[in-house]
Amino acid sequence: MQSDIKEVLITEKEIANKCAEIGEQLTLEYKDKFPLLVGVLKGATPFMADLSRYIDTHVEMDFMDVSSYGSGTRSSGEVKILKDLDAKVEGRDVLIVEDIIDSGLTLSYLVDLFKYRKANSVKIVTLLDKPGGRTAKIKADIVGFEVPNAFVVGYGLDYNEKYRNLPYIGVLKPEVYSV
Ligand SMILES: O=P(O)(O)OC[C@H]1O[C@H](OP(=O)(O)OP(=O)(O)O)[C@H](O)[C@@H]1O
Numbered sequence: 001m002q003s004d005i006k007e008v009l010i011t012e013k014e015i016a017n018k019c020a021e022i023g024e025q026l027t028l029e030y031k032d033k034f035p036l037l038v039g040v041l042k043g044a045t046p047f048m049a050d051l052s053r054y055i056d057t058h059v060e061m062d063f064m065d066v067s068s069y070g071s072g073t074r075s076s077g078e079v080k081i082l083k084d085l086d087a088k089v090e091g092r093d094v095l096i097v098e099d100i101i102d103s104g105l106t107l108s109y110l111v112d113l114f115k116y117r118k119a120n121s122v123k124i125v126t127l128l129d130k131p132g133g134r135t136a137k138i139k140a141d142i143v144g145f146e147v148p149n150a151f152v153v154g155y156g157l158d159y160n161e162k163y164r165n166l167p168y169i170g171v172l173k174p175e176v177y178s179v
């Protein structure tokens, strides 16, 4: 698997340090608030697991599965709910935990949904931000790293369901992409 990677953009160590730094910030921000952390399946699972262990205050953890990408590297433009939350959102301080904002379609859909469900507040923490991919007008409250306008994989991010288990973020060799 590792031989398919052309370049490592963000190392395992850099990700771990960033989780610690963001976790500390969230500990202060959500002290005494019992926020609802919403991990967006499947890509955000490693980030949700690592980040949450650096948040030193009570949180509720839930997951939602939405999909806007079929196979390949292009968003379909349509967001579908594949698995909804178990938790009720009304009155809660919701923190959406994402792996990447690219077009912004997934997150603008989720922010609108949680506002419609009467959340007390809705904030976004994303490990990666790809501003060059943006079509929807949306900004994260906390961004780990900015990435260039290339399709990235690893640490939860897939290409055709592969590479999620890479411990770092990288770019594939051109010959690996089939689209
Ligand atoms: O800003 P956008 O262009 O909407 O892209 C971001 C979303 O796309 C990916 O999820 P995907 O729908 O591929 O599902 P997955 O996490 O299960 O791979 C990624 O994990 C984000 O949730």
Ligand code: HPA
Pocket (backbone or CB within 6 Å): 069, 100, 102, 103, 150, 151, 152, 153, 157, 158, 159
């Ligand atoms: O660059 C990306 N890589 C993997 N999944 C994604 N979903 C949106 N953008 C990306």
